[in-house]
Amino acid sequence: MTAARGFELSEFEARMARAQSEMTVRRLDAIVITAPPNWRYFAGFATQFWESPTRPWFLVLPRAGEPIAVIPTIGEPGIAKTWVKDIRTWPAPQPEDDGVSAMAKVLADCPRTYGRIGWEMGRESVIRMPIADFDRIRAACSGIEFADASPLIWRLRMVKSPAEIAKIERACRIGSDAYAALPGQLSDGMNEHEVARTFRAELTRQGADAIPFMAVTAGAGGYDQIIVGPNDRNLSPGDVMFIDLGATFDGYFCDFDRNFACGDVDDETRKTQDIVWRATEAGIAAACPGATPADLAAAMVSVMADAGATGGNVGRLGHGLGLQLTEPPSNMAGDETVLEPGMVMTIEPGMDYGDGKMLVHEENVVITEDGCRLLTTRAPREMWKIG
Amino acid sequence: MTAARGFELSEFEARMARAQSEMTVRRLDAIVITAPPNWRYFAGFATQFWESPTRPWFLVLPRAGEPIAVIPTIGEPGIAKTWVKDIRTWPAPQPEDDGVSAMAKVLADCPRTYGRIGWEMGRESVIRMPIADFDRIRAACSGIEFADASPLIWRLRMVKSPAEIAKIERACRIGSDAYAALPGQLSDGMNEHEVARTFRAELTRQGADAIPFMAVTAGAGGYDQIIVGPNDRNLSPGDVMFIDLGATFDGYFCDFDRNFACGDVDDETRKTQDIVWRATEAGIAAACPGATPADLAAAMVSVMADAGATGGNVGRLGHGLGLQLTEPPSNMAGDETVLEPGMVMTIEPGMDYGDGKMLVHEENVVITEDGCRLLTTRAPREMWKIG
Numbered sequence: 001m002t003a004a005r006g007f008e009l010s011e012f013e014a015r016m017a018r019a020q021s022e023m024t025v026r027r028l029d030a031i032v033i034t035a036p037p038n039w040r041y042f043a044g045f046a047t048q049f050w051e052s053p054t055r056p057w058f059l060v061l062p063r064a065g066e067p068i069a070v071i072p073t074i075g076e077p078g079i080a081k082t083w084v085k086d087i088r089t090w091p092a093p094q095p096e097d098d099g100v101s102a103m104a105k106v107l108a109d110c111p112r113t114y115g116r117i118g119w120e121m122g123r124e125s126v127i128r129m130p131i132a133d134f135d136r137i138r139a140a141c142s143g144i145e146f147a148d149a150s151p152l153i154w155r156l157r158m159v160k161s162p163a164e165i166a167k168i169e170r171a172c173r174i175g176s177d178a179y180a181a182l183p184g185q186l187s188d189g190m191n192e193h194e195v196a197r198t199f200r201a202e203l204t205r206q207g208a209d210a211i212p213f214m215a216v217t218a219g220a221g222g223y224d225q226i227i228v229g230p231n232d233r234n235l236s237p238g239d240v241m242f243i244d245l246g247a248t249f250d251g252y253f254c255d256f257d258r259n260f261a262c263g264d265v266d267d268e269t270r271k272t273q274d275i276v277w278r279a280t281e282a283g284i285a286a287a288c289p290g291a292t293p294a295d296l297a298a299a300m301v302s303v304m305a306d307a308g309a310t311g312g313n314v315g316r317l318g319h320g321l322g323l324q325l326t327e328p329p330s331n332m333a334g335d336e337t338v339l340e341p342g343m344v345m346t347i348e349p350g351m352d353y354g355d356g357k358m359l360v361h362e363e364n365v366v367i368t369e370d371g372c373r374l375l376t377t378r379a380p381r382e383m384w385k386i387g
Numbered sequence: 388m389t390a391a392r393g394f395e396l397s398e399f400e401a402r403m404a405r406a407q408s409e410m411t412v413r414r415l416d417a418i419v420i421t422a423p424p425n426w427r428y429f430a431g432f433a434t435q436f437w438e439s440p441t442r443p444w445f446l447v448l449p450r451a452g453e454p455i456a457v458i459p460t461i462g463e464p465g466i467a468k469t470w471v472k473d474i475r476t477w478p479a480p481q482p483e484d485d486g487v488s489a490m491a492k493v494l495a496d497c498p499r500t501y502g503r504i505g506w507e508m509g510r511e512s513v514i515r516m517p518i519a520d521f522d523r524i525r526a527a528c529s530g531i532e533f534a535d536a537s538p539l540i541w542r543l544r545m546v547k548s549p550a551e552i553a554k555i556e557r558a559c560r561i562g563s564d565a566y567a568a569l570p571g572q573l574s575d576g577m578n579e580h581e582v583a584r585t586f587r588a589e590l591t592r593q594g595a596d597a598i599p600f601m602a603v604t605a606g607a608g609g610y611d612q613i614i615v616g617p618n619d620r621n622l623s624p625g626d627v628m629f630i631d632l633g634a635t636f637d638g639y640f641c642d643f644d645r646n647f648a649c650g651d652v653d654d655e656t657r658k659t660q661d662i663v664w665r666a667t668e669a670g671i672a673a674a675c676p677g678a679t680p681a682d683l684a685a686a687m688v689s690v691m692a693d694a695g696a697t698g699g700n701v702g703r704l705g706h707g708l709g710l711q712l713t714e715p716p717s718n719m720a721g722d723e724t725v726l727e728p729g730m731v732m733t734i735e736p737g738m739d740y741g742d743g744k745m746l747v748h749e750e751n752v753v754i755t756e757d758g759c760r761l762l763t764t765r766a767p768r769e770m771w772k773i774g
Binding site: 005045046047048049051052053054055072073074075077078081091092093095119120121122123124125126127128129130131132134135148150193196197200201204205207209210211212213214215224225227228231232246315316319324325326330332334 | 392432433434435436438439440441442459460461462464465468478479480482485506507508509510511512513514515516517518519521522535537580583584587588591592594596597598599600601602611612614615618619633702703706711712713717719721
């Protein structure tokens, strides 16, 4: 399947039907969407305009009937081009009442069976609006319980459609091709910012729409963390450099990292590289329908523990992936989500070694009927060399 | 002043001292930070890792004493490199208790004078954590009122230091130089995505760290909205194209747009272009210490109304700018914030015309002792031509 932009109407109708069916199971009269990835998922609407925190936007999905957009006037022409036809606006910004009374009215008019409205209140969710205004809407809706809709939303989003998988696969191909082109464009003496700019330019050439995440960090003989950087540090012989990438195509992310050796690395790093590479193999081999993220984590940990590892500090060994860089579930003990075809996961073992150093690998897979399929071009067993 | 990366320790100490002084005025025992721009402002800590919604991070600023970071273990090496020295961690993700009991303990131990703790609860603010967990912390802190710290935070962030202004100016120069290079790189027949990719590549070459916002939209004879796009539409002769840009240098944004004519545009568009250009001039002329954002809006509206305009639908005519694409205040009737030296504003008049078309201009200025200084290279009076 080729990754086209956007989705057919039938895709949104199917998402809405699944949401409505789940609302009955979970005893919710409606759910309210405020967060950009959920807006994109249910309405097919995306705007970078949400980079501005000034105005909240609401999408109400009732248990029966059509979605209702409650939005700032500025958004009307854009929403009118989506499949959402019931659009109510207010002239935001309007500091004294930015959507509060408009939302209180829509929720009061919503047919009531259970007296419960779901919001994005739980795990890995944020309500994109001032909490003082959320409290005001909650107070205005006396007699209605505000419940957590996050489990319902994540249940839907966790299993990707073929059209969604095609977009993630395209993002992964863009990332893989850009990584492959990178070693020849880098050299000793570049600083981490120059590395990041070089990689950004290559990703843009390869067709990335946006690059919301790019960590670049290097250290002599190895790196000690993976979430801060790039910094002004220059690459030197003997460095190990880590790059982690979250780039999008049509809103869908790839999320995978690569390690680079500046010249020769020491034996301990080389040995650790091989262990983590084999742990990744074990994680990929374990990914199949019926397995759990806890199983995947155990498969990876087992390889590293057999080799004498005492663990890494990143807290989990991969996660779901889609409209966000990370999504549920998490590859860690205790996550007993049952994997099924269509789920997209990162396989991300990490290992501490030496004197405060760490090494992290990552690939992206989609669960299939009988196992999984690699979406990224598998990292070479030995690190790429620079210079 | 040249824009260096990062800030001196004294800059953070000054921010903390101002925050603590404001806490006394506003009767708060501490404020709690969760949002990335506020983390960056007070701790000097930035990570794209927050693109992942899985883990909350907390920074507690007590009314006296040092800041306290309450964070996932994965963040410790990064925070240890900042000026924040009191670091408490928990091994996130930990779904059953992701920071809730850790935060309840820190807040219970916080010296209590007023019995009030400030959170990012109000205007143009979002608390970056699950609201169900926020409710749990609130319930666990009986006897402590959770109050809105947003006015305090925005009061501090609204007036930029010379070092902050230098970074915004550099972002504006990167954006200005990239815009100037663009017309020669575009041609009829490119689609909006190709335009966006070309501009992204040029911005990256010019030194942009990230490009969180780039709207590209074109229409025959004019465009009808400014927040959705790029799309797959091809540029054709007679089109007017709008690009709006939010690019960063060291975390600080520029935010300004430009209009492009594909060949010749009609008389009405040409006439409107001149009106909006003159409205921008009036906005820049009005920007000085002692004026209010309402005054700036009135100056711009006056030029457009004199020319027969009936208004635009974007709700305001510019806004503050800094660590976020848009910040308070807003150029609109009712915003009586008194402008003072160091505030950075966008001057952004927009006007409806013809059959559902609109035209929007934008420049960035910093308020000085005796007026304002343009940070962007002023747009030409006539639109840039393509092809």
